[in-house]
Amino acid sequence: SILVPNNPIIPYIAGDGIGPEIMRAAMLVWNSAISRVYAGKRKVVWKEIYAGEKAIEIFGDPLPEETIEAIKSHVVSIKSPLTTPVGRGYRSLNVKLRQVLDLYACIRPVKWIKGVPAPVKHPELLDVVIFRENTEDVYAGIEWKKGSQEAKKVIDFLRDTFNLEIRGDSGLGLKPISEFATKRITRKAIQYALENGRKSVTIVHKGNIMKYTEGAFVEWAYEVALNEFEGKVVSERELNEPVSEKLIVKDRIADNMFQQILLEPSEYDIMLLPNLNGDYLSDAVAAQVGGIGLVPGANIGDFVALFEPTHGTAPQLAGKEIANPTSLILSGAMMFDYIGWKEVGSIIRKAVEKTIMDGKMTIDLARKKGVEPLKTTEFAEEIIKNIEE
């Protein structure tokens, strides 16, 4: 974890849709946990910064330079989901923010919260942390539309240069995966695994089909793991039995991984993936513990970290005080762990768990459980009661 002053300034973005409501509720919970643990000796000075619709109103720009600078200069920040305005030349404001700040590691711990209805028999067996590469792969956004000048040029080039015939009515896309980006996210995943006493890191890939992108990802990841963390890490390929004192690094082909995580969830721990596989697996494992919209997220770079919930703005719920703030609350808990306030993170997680276990929840979960739903703020107040207890 990194060092911060006793009263750090932490910027926050209230966000769009349900964003402001869940931010208000979450902040009550965070402040309560901080004062419970530090009794006034430490506190966060929350500083509102703007992105999305509110930023368009104030600055005429959904992503003002002030906002980017604030996030860069304060080391940790937290945000609610944002609506992407149309016609700005990018597909998602949330993705744009990660790219501008070079937040190359998308981290999602996925663990069942007792009391949450889950579709599998033993959701408690799953306890993984996903490290998804956040900057390249097909998300680099290099595509050419069917029939465009660019697509024609590329198709001609491929025919002339490689004697490769591609149908003229094809759309085209590129999937860049670099040694640089693969190695830096691998370092983050291994460091995290070692610092948190985790058992294994599994590299998930489709290297059998895409040798020089996904296949190379695996080789580069092993290289970093085995050369830069010598003595602390061992490759599964060199083990006779599936246990070791050292951190085990293994790899699985993505299609098989989706089966294995359902069949043998306890065999997996830290998961390391390129961008697209990471996107798929994150949602699949979150669903497995009933946690889509409940699991927290962090986007981390070399000097900057931005914490955010994994769900979107859910505009149809906005303004009704019914949205579930859990994903954001737990993203805050991750942020406190990250700055070394581990007791704060832990007390928040315990209180959320106790609240849900006691059958106190917002309508999205209450509906499935057949219990009376709480409003967003009421739910936060119940969590706070458990923190203060």
Ligand code: ATP
């Ligand atoms: P966006 O366009 O920003 O992605 P969205 O409505 O698609 O917005 P998602 O997070 O993708 O948002 O959510 C899909 C659906 O899941 C929502 O429409 C809503 O019904 C539900 N949902 C998402 N987040 C929450 C939440 N925090 N509390 C309750 N329901 C939620």
Ligand code: MG
């Ligand atoms: Mg959505």
